[in-house]
Every structure is written in C-alpha cells, then in structure tokens.
Amino acid sequence: xxxxxxxxxxxxxxxxxxxxxxxxxxxxxxxxxxxxxxxxxxxxxxxxxxxxxxxxxxxxxxxxxxxxxxxxxxxxxxxxxxxxxxxxxxxxxxxxxxxxxxxxxxxxxxxxxxxxxxxxxxxxxxxxxxxxxxxxxxxxxxxxxxxxxxxxxxxxxxxxxxxxxxxxxxxxxxxxxxxxxxxxxxxxxxxxxxxxxxxxxxxxxxxxxxxxxxxxxxxxxxxxxxxxxxxxxxxxxxxxxxxxxxxxxxxxxxxxxxxxxxxxxxxxxxxxxxxxxxxxxxxxxxxxxxxxxxxxxxxxxxxxxxxxxxxxxxxxxxxxxxxxxxxxxxxxxxxxxxxxxxxxxxxxxxxxxxxxxxxxxxxxxxxxxxxxxxxxxxxxxxxxxxxxxxxxxxxxxxxxxxxx
Amino acid sequence: xxxxxxxxxxxxxxxxxxxxxxxxxxxxxxxxxxxxxxxxxxxxxxxxxxxxxxxxxxxxxxxxxxxxxxxxxxxxxxxxxxxxxxxxxxxxxxxxxxxxxxxxxxxxxxxxxxxxxxxxxxxxxxxxxxxxxxxxxxxxxxxxxxxxxxxxxxxxxxxxxxxxxxxxxxxxxxxxxxxxxxxxxxxxxxxxxxxxxxxxxxxxxxxxxxxxxxxxxxxxxxxxxxxxxxxxxxxxxxxxxxxxxxxxxxxxxxxxxxxxxxxxxxxxxxxxxxxxxxxxxxxxxxxxxxxxxxxxxxxxxxxxxxxxxxxxxxxxxxxxxxxxxxxxxxxxxxxxxxxxxxxxxxxxxxxxxxxxxxxxxxxxxxxxxxxxxxxxxxxxxxxxxxxxxxxxxxxxxxxxxxxxxxxxxxxxxxxxxxxxxxxxxxxxxxxxxxxxxxxxxxxxxxxxxxxxxxxxxxxxxxxxxxxxxxxxxxxxxxxxxxxxxxxxxxxxxxxxxxxxxxxxxxxxxxxxxxxxxxxxxxxxxxxxxx
Numbered sequence: 001x002x003x004x005x006x007x008x009x010x011x012x013x014x015x016x017x018x019x020x021x022x023x024x025x026x027x028x029x030x031x032x033x034x035x036x037x038x039x040x041x042x043x044x045x046x047x048x049x050x051x052x053x054x055x056x057x058x059x060x061x062x063x064x065x066x067x068x069x070x071x072x073x074x075x076x077x078x079x080x081x082x083x084x085x086x087x088x089x090x091x092x093x094x095x096x097x098x099x100x101x102x103x104x105x106x107x108x109x110x111x112x113x114x115x116x117x118x119x120x121x122x123x124x125x126x127x128x129x130x131x132x133x134x135x136x137x138x139x140x141x142x143x144x145x146x147x148x149x150x151x152x153x154x155x156x157x158x159x160x161x162x163x164x165x166x167x168x169x170x171x172x173x174x175x176x177x178x179x180x181x182x183x184x185x186x187x188x189x190x191x192x193x194x195x196x197x198x199x200x201x202x203x204x205x206x207x208x209x210x211x212x213x214x215x216x217x218x219x220x221x222x223x224x225x226x227x228x229x230x231x232x233x234x235x236x237x238x239x240x241x242x243x244x245x246x247x248x249x250x251x252x253x254x255x256x257x258x259x260x261x262x263x264x265x266x267x268x269x270x271x272x273x274x275x276x277x278x279x280x281x282x283x284x285x286x287x288x289x290x291x292x293x294x295x296x297x298x299x300x301x302x303x304x305x306x307x308x309x310x311x312x313x314x315x316x317x318x319x320x321x322x323x324x325x326x327x328x329x330x331x332x333x334x335x336x337x338x339x340x341x342x343x344x345x346x347x348x349x350x351x352x353x354x355x356x357x358x359x360x361x362x363x364x365x366x367x368x369x370x371x372x373x374x375x376x377x378x379x380x381x382x383x384x385x386x387x388x389x390x391x392x393x394x395x396x397x398x399x400x401x402x403x404x
Numbered sequence: 405x406x407x408x409x410x411x412x413x414x415x416x417x418x419x420x421x422x423x424x425x426x427x428x429x430x431x432x433x434x435x436x437x438x439x440x441x442x443x444x445x446x447x448x449x450x451x452x453x454x455x456x457x458x459x460x461x462x463x464x465x466x467x468x469x470x471x472x473x474x475x476x477x478x479x480x481x482x483x484x485x486x487x488x489x490x491x492x493x494x495x496x497x498x499x500x501x502x503x504x505x506x507x508x509x510x511x512x513x514x515x516x517x518x519x520x521x522x523x524x525x526x527x528x529x530x531x532x533x534x535x536x537x538x539x540x541x542x543x544x545x546x547x548x549x550x551x552x553x554x555x556x557x558x559x560x561x562x563x564x565x566x567x568x569x570x571x572x573x574x575x576x577x578x579x580x581x582x583x584x585x586x587x588x589x590x591x592x593x594x595x596x597x598x599x600x601x602x603x604x605x606x607x608x609x610x611x612x613x614x615x616x617x618x619x620x621x622x623x624x625x626x627x628x629x630x631x632x633x634x635x636x637x638x639x640x641x642x643x644x645x646x647x648x649x650x651x652x653x654x655x656x657x658x659x660x661x662x663x664x665x666x667x668x669x670x671x672x673x674x675x676x677x678x679x680x681x682x683x684x685x686x687x688x689x690x691x692x693x694x695x696x697x698x699x700x701x702x703x704x705x706x707x708x709x710x711x712x713x714x715x716x717x718x719x720x721x722x723x724x725x726x727x728x729x730x731x732x733x734x735x736x737x738x739x740x741x742x743x744x745x746x747x748x749x750x751x752x753x754x755x756x757x758x759x760x761x762x763x764x765x766x767x768x769x770x771x772x773x774x775x776x777x778x779x780x781x782x783x784x785x786x787x788x789x790x791x792x793x794x795x796x797x798x799x800x801x802x803x804x805x806x807x808x809x810x811x812x813x814x815x816x817x818x819x820x821x822x823x824x825x826x827x828x829x830x831x832x833x834x835x836x837x838x839x840x841x842x843x844x845x846x847x848x849x850x851x852x853x854x855x856x857x858x859x860x861x862x863x864x865x866x867x868x869x870x871x872x873x874x875x876x877x878x879x880x881x882x883x884x885x886x887x888x889x890x891x892x893x894x895x896x897x898x899x900x901x902x903x904x905x906x907x908x909x910x911x912x913x914x915x916x917x918x919x920x921x922x923x924x925x926x927x928x929x930x931x932x933x934x
Binding site for chain 1: 464465466467470471472475543544548549550554555556557560562643644645649650651684685686687689693713715716717720723724727728731732734735738739741742745746748749750751752753754755763766767770771774775777778781782783784786787789790791851854855856858860861862863864865866867
C-alpha cells in the first residue's frame with residue numbers, strides 16, 4: 001500500500017518537474033484540423049476570440065483608466081452625469097447598438113451561418129455511409145456501404161464490416177493499481193482494440209445511434225460532435241483530408257465508464273484502405289466458418305477469458321465479484337450456475353444465454369455487440385472460471401440457433 | 405428622501421428566544437439571516453465536494469475514488485451550489501433588504517416566508533442523505549447523472565435520483581413561495597411616493613427574477629416528475645421504445661435551466677449598481693436603461709434554451725434561431741456593462757472590500773459573458789460543448805458573476821445587518837486570494853477544453869496533466885481562502901468596531917437611514933419618498 005502510494009507521489013513529482021517542459025509544446029488552441037469542418041470551426045473560433053478579446057481589452061482599458069484617475073485618494077471629485085439632450089441620447093444609444101448588431105449578426109453571424117449549413121449538410125456529395133452506435137461503454141462501427149458517388153469514384157465498398165471498439169488501456173492502469181503508461185502509439189485512455197478505419201478524402205456520412213443512454217462521438221481534430229440518442233438516428237459527417245491516427249472521447253456523461261470510451265480513427269490512403277477492407281472481409285468469412293465448427297472447451301475458455309476481460313470485467317470485475325448492488329457478482333450467482341437449455345435445446349427465460357443475448361436494465365444486449373463464437377466462449381468461461389465450475393460448454397452453433 | 409424611524413422599545417420582547425425564535429419566526433430579518441447562514445453552510449459543503457473532485461483530477465490515474473462516486477460528487481456539487489448556496493443567498497438578501505429598501509415593515513406574507521425557508525434544510529438533507537445511506541449499504545449513493553438529470557442515464561440510476569427529484573421539488577416550492585412573497589411585497593408595500601421607476605435597482609432585479617422563477621420552476625418540476633413516473637410507474641415520456649424522446653427532457657430542463665442562469669444573476673445585477681454608486685460617490689448612470697435591459701434580458705432568457713444542446717441534432721432553422729437569439733442577449737447586457745462603467749467614470753472612487761469585489765466581478769463576469777457569446781456559435785460549439793471550455797465559461801458566470809457578486813453584497817450590507825464593521829484587511833486579503841486563485845483555477849480549464857478534454861471524466865489522458873495540476877492546486881487555494889470569509893463574518897457578527905447608520909460615506913437609500921443594526925421591527929411608521 002505504502003509502496004503504491006510512494007509510486008503515485010513519485011509519478012506526481014515527475015509530472016511537476018517536467019511540467020514546464022511539456023507546457024512548451026502544449027496546445028493553446030484547437031488541435032490541428034484535418035477535415036473541412038474542423039478547419040472552418042478553427043477559423044470561426046479564432047475570429048470570434050479575436051473580436052471578444054479586442055472588446056474585452058478596450059473596455060478593460062477604459063475601466064482601468066477610470067480606476068486610476070477617478071479615485072478619491074488622488075483627490076478626484078465626483079462629477080455628476082448631466083442628463084443629455086434627447087438627440088444626443090438617441091445618438092449615443094444607437095451607436096453602440098449598431099456596432100454590436102454588426103458584430104453579432106454580420107461579422108460573426110454570416111460566417112456562423114455558413115458553418116452551420118456546412119455542418120448539417122451530411123448527404124450531398126457523400127461517398128459512403130457509416131453507422132456509429134454508442135453503448136455503455138464502447139463504440140460499434142458498421143459500414144453501410146458506398147453511395148453511388150463513392151462507387152463511381154472507385155472507393156472500395158466496405159459494406160458488411162462491423163466491429164466493436166473497446167478501450168485497450170489495461171484494466172489495472174484504469175483502476176489505479178499501477179501508474180498510467182503512455183506511449184505515442186498507445187496513449188493512456190486514448191487507445192482501442194479495433195480502430196475505426198476511414199479512407200482519406202472521402203466524405204463519410206455518419207449515422208449515430210445508441211443502445212442505452214446518450215453518448216457523444218467526438219474527435220476534436222474532425223470538428224464534428226453529435227449526440228447518440230437511443231431509438232433515434234442522428235447524422236453528422238467527416239471528410240478526413242490527411243492520413244494519420246486521430247483520437248477523441250465520448251463527450252456526454254454516460255455512466256461510470258464515461259471516461260473510458262475513446263474514439264480512435266485511422267485515416268488511410270485509398271489503396272491502404274482497400275487492403276484493410278479485404279483483410280477485414282476475409283476475417284468475417286473465417287469467423288462465419290468458425291461459428292459452424294465444434295469448439296473444444298479449452299479453446300472456448302481461452303477466447304472466453306479475452307472476451308470477458310475486454311467487455312465484462314468493467315462491471316463484474318476481473319474476479320467475477322461484481323460491484324453490488326449495481327453490478328451483481330457472477331461467482332456463484334443463480335444465472336451463471338443454473339441450466340441454460342430446456343429439454344428441446346431452447347434456452348430458458350432468465351437463463352445465462354437470455355441474459356447475455358438480451359440484457360436487462362443496465363446489462364447491455366450483447367447480441368448486437370458480439371459474434372456467436374464470442375458469446376459462446378464468454379458464457380462457457382463464466383460458468384467454468386471466476387470461481388464457478390458448472391462443467392458445461394456452449395457451442396457457437398447453439399448461440400446461432402438461439403438468435404433465431 | 406425623508407424618513408421616520410421607530411424607537412427600539414419592542415426589541416427582543418415579543419418573540420420566543422432560543423431555537424423556537426428561529427423555528428417560528430416570521431420576521432424578515434431573522435428569515436433573511438437564516439437563508440444567508442444556510443447558504444454559507446451549503447457553499448462550504450458544495451465546495452468541499454469539488455475539492456474532492458479536484459484532488460482526484462490532480463494527476464492522471466484514479467487515486468481517491470471510483471468513477472461512480474466521482475459522478476455523484478459533480479452532480480451534487482452543482483445542485484448544492486445552484487439551489488442551496490446561490491439561490492438562498494439571493495433570497496436572504498431579498499428578505500433582509502427589500503423591506504428596508506422600499507420602506508416596508510416586513511415582507512407581505514411572513515408565515516409563507518417562514519415556510520419557504522424551512523423547506524430548504526430538508527431538501528439539503530435529501531440531496532446529501534444518499535451518500536450516508538450508501539455507507540450503510542442502502543442504495544448506491546447520490547445521483548450520478550450530473551445536475552442535469554438527462555435520461556436515459558437518470559432512468560438507469562439508483563435511489564439517489566429519486567432523492568434528488570424530491571429535493572428539487574422542495575427547493576422549487578421554496579423558490580416559488582419566495583417569489584410570490586417578493587412580488588406581492590413589491591407591488592403593495594412600497595413607501596408612498598416610491599413609484600416603480602423609483603424603486604431601488606436590487607428590488608427591480610428581484611422582481612424580474614421572481615417572475616422568471618414562477619414561469620420556469622413549474623416546468624422543471626413537471627420534467628422531473630415525468631422522470632419519476634418513467635422510473636417507477638411505467639410511463640415512456642423519455643423512452644423511444646414507448647414513443648417518447650430523451651431529447652424532450654433536455655428541452656424541458658433547459659427551458660428552466662437557461663432562465664435559471666439569469667435567476668442567479670439578476671439579483672446580483674440589482675445590487676452591483678448600488679455598490680458602484682456608493683463607492684463612486686455619484687448616482688448610478690442610466691437607471692431607466694438598466695431597468696429596461698434587465699426586463700429585456702429576463703424576457704429573452706426564456707427563448708434561447710436550446711443553445712445548451714446544439715450537438716443533440718436539430719433542424720438548421722432551429723439551430724440558426726437559437727444561435728442568433730442567444731447572440732442578441734449581448735445587446736442589453738452590453739447596455740448594463742456600459743452603465744456600470746459609466747457610473748464609475750469621473751466618480752470619486754474608494755476601494756473598500758465591497759468595491760474591490762464589484763470591480764473584480766465586472767471584469768471576470770465580462771470574461772464569462774464574452775466566452776458565452778462565442779459559445780453561441782453552433783459550429784464552434786460542436787468543439788466547446790461538454791468540454792472543459794464550457795466548465796470554465798460557466799464558472800466565470802456563476803462563480804465570478806454569481807458568488808463573487810454575493811460576496812460583494814455580504815461585505816456591503818454586513819455592517820448594516822450586524823452593526824459592526826468587518827475586518828477590512830482580512831476582507832481585502834480574501835478578495836485578492838479569491839480573484840487570483842479563481843483565475844488560476846479556471847483559465848487552464850479554457851485551454852484544457854480547447855485541447856479536447858471532455859468534462860465529467862474521472863481520469864484523463866496524460867496530455868492534459870499539467871493544466872489539471874495547476875487548476876487543482878489553485879482550486880485548493882480558492883477553497884481554503886473562503887475560510888477567511890467565514891472567519892470574517894463570524895467575528896463581525898460577534899463584535900467589532902461600531903458601524904454608523906450610513907456605514908459608507910456615499911451610501912444612499914432607505915436602508916441606510918435606519919440604525920445599524922436596524923431595529924427588530926423597522927418602519928412601523930411608513931417613510932415617504934419624494
């Protein structure tokens with residue numbers, strides 16, 4: 001315990017000492033924009049900030065002049081304000097009013113208008129459609145396919161690719177048992193297992209939704225941020241003009257894992273993107289084949305452990321002890337130890353299969369997030385590890401049947 | 405103005421003493437004192453919660469608390485600061501000062517006034533009790549949704565959400581009762597000769613505040629009640645599966661929430677010009693312009709609510725409407741700033757603590773207002789929204805614009821209320837520590853937001869570490885320097901140099917014609933205003 005505390009203090013001191021160094025290259029403004037929208041946002045922001053800074057400095061200067069000159073201690077006598085003539089009064093009221101009107105609705109208003117129209121124009125000239133689904137606490141990406149324009153431009157069609165993107169920072173760093181480790185490739189709390197991959201230069205229309213609570217998909221360098229609302233589709237778009245890796249975070253409080261659902265996007269040149277699509281499609285075919293074969297218990301347990309630690313340990317803890325009362329223990333629980341299937345091979349209501357597939361209250365419906373093999377593996381794992389030893393095995397084919 | 409004051413013959417003779425005095429009192433000064441004391445206590449409670457947050461955010465990694473407890477602290481911090489610290493402070497001043505300023509013997513509805521106050525302690529208990537219950541294994545703590553209660557997260561939440569809903573109901577009833585009382589008092593009990601356009605600015609600020617409260621609190625009460633029935637009685641107001649819409653809650657909430665910002669600020673905008681004219685030794689500039697601006701801001705505050713959730717997705721015309729109407733609030737606000745500065749211009753200023761706080765207030769609130777103008781822009785808002793930029797912005801408006809304003813009021817009126825002068829040196833020390841550490845706390849947060857740090861996260865990427873560390877250290881200085889404030893108030897209440905009736909050389913108005921402290925029952929004989 002003491003050693004841990006010492007480590008933390010040491011880390012803090014290290015940060016404190018290196019702070020001036022780090023501040024030298026600190027960002028004082030929006031990060032480098034890589035989409036037309038982020039570029040526009042940066043320009044609007046810079047312009048507005050300049051305007052308000054000028055207003056602030058001018059007003060402050062007048063005030064400070066007054067504070068210095070018109071004080072009692074330097075013997076200044078109060079000079080009563082004389083009521084001005086009506087004409088003067090109207091003049092002096094109108095002047096600032098007009099200046100502000102121009103600033104608000106012309107200098108700031110017109111560029112703001114164009115930005116809004118651009119931001120909301122998700123469909124025109126778009127090349128492909130991507131569906132982004134927020135869930136507690138991960139993002140799911142589904143490629144919905146090219147638009148006609150995208151296909152004409154020769155963009156490879158990624159339709160059918162679908163995956164879940166989880167935080168990849170190790171759990172023991174997240175819960176504070178070991179100090180954070182940060183590398184340029186995998187920054188602390190800002191890296192995921194499966195990155196979203198987008199083609200450079202293509203306008204991607206993004207459909208947003210959520211399976212549980214509100215989330216907000218945000219990459220600062222893209223300048224787009226949109227709420228994911230359960231039961232509704234919201235839209236935004238990005239067009240990444242520069243290859244690279246871009247990172248962001250969920251921006252709407254979505255429960256205890258809110259700080260732990262980053263967005264990581266790899267923008268690849270079109271050829272590399274085509275290669276990635278081919279690889280991904282191949283993987284999908286292999287997985288489909290895997291779902292039909294008979295798996296051994298060891299294979300299932302091995303994959304189940306991976307799936308569990310990635311998806312389930314956040315709430316049910318790595319040991320299976322859970323965080324009662326919000327997140328029940330899996331060790332020795334009724335659901336993880338009672339039978340799954342009835343005599344006809346159908347899964348029972350409130351059985352382990354039912355709960356994992358369909359969820360209940362805070363528990364997500366995993367059928368939308370995991371494939372057959374992963375669900376079979378994680379159920380098998382939960383029943384035969386974490387202090388449980390039921391002994392049975394669930395095959396991917398059974399999960400496939402249960403989805404019907 | 406000519407006035408007649410009443411002798412002290414009835415002081416401390418016609419009311420119970422001890423605890424029963426405070427439980428049963430219908431005296432506006434007693435009730436005002438209770439409001440202010442309650443507010444001060446809750447300010448410290450809410451403040452210590454945020455120090456817990458800043459301690460956790462001091463460096464990356466989780467050290468002190470789990471994310472769920474973190475979420476509980478941020479939400480309850482906000483609810484306490486808004487509903488239990490700022491609003492009761494303004495109501496406390498209203499109770500103390502409005503009858504004195506308009507020459508009335510008391511508030512119009514004294515028993516209702518008593519009830520309005522005594523609803524507050526139970527609601528404070530409702531807000532904080534879930535923390536204690538969780539220690540005994542009952543429930544899972546206070547509401548963890550932030551103060552905004554957004555469903556579906558608040559529908560998922562534990563009993564803390566229900567406790568908070570009932571707390572908000574009680575606080576809402578208390579505010580509406582207080583507002584009715586203030587409106588009735590101001591309409592009926594002004595001294596002869598005091599027309600509306602001769603009413604002190606503080607009374608004007610509160611009159612508009614009271615109307616805003618009556619217009620919007622019922623909407624909040626309705627929204628949280630719908631939430632309650634969604635949680636427990638099978639309705640689907642905010643659930644798409646049953647035909648509802650989670651975003652509808654945001655519309656209802658911010659229909660209350662945006663006017664709420666002005667509810668917190670209008671009373672301050674009322675007494676700030678009074679402090680300015682006192683310490684500039686010349687009458688406030690543009691009384692009429694200020695009154696009309698206050699009315700305009702009050703009216704406009706009701707029609708701009710959706711700028712709080714531009715990123716939720718809205719039709720383009722709606723985005724444009726809310727953007728332009730929000731920007732339009734800068735017009736009357738600019739008039740106010742102009743009048744405040746013009747009041748100081750060519751005055752004969754001295755800088756006692758209330759004036760220091762007021763001048764600091766104008767500058768810092770100006771930063772809050774100008775960043776608000778930038779936030780109104782929809783496209784840039786996609787970046788600012790829910791980032792630390794917004795956190796910094798609304799602390800400039802609500803801590804600087806709200807709480808520092810209230811502090812100016814406390815130093816301004818404390819000698820009148822207690823009959824003793826506060827310690828000027830400590831007051832000035834308090835001001836400088838507060839102003840400097842406040843800026844050091846929140847300026848880094850502007851940059852954190854621009855760099856991309858979302859709000860309400862318990863842990864952050866290492867790129868945000870340095871600014872968070874600066875902010876945390878400054879927040880602790882800010883928090884601890886408030887102890888000077890508390891000490892100064894307590895020692896002023898207990899004794900100190902006697903204050904004169906007028907207290908300040910340039911003070912004008914009916915409250916300064918009474919003795920310091922004023923008699924328990926003041927203006928039994930009505931003063932007249934010429």
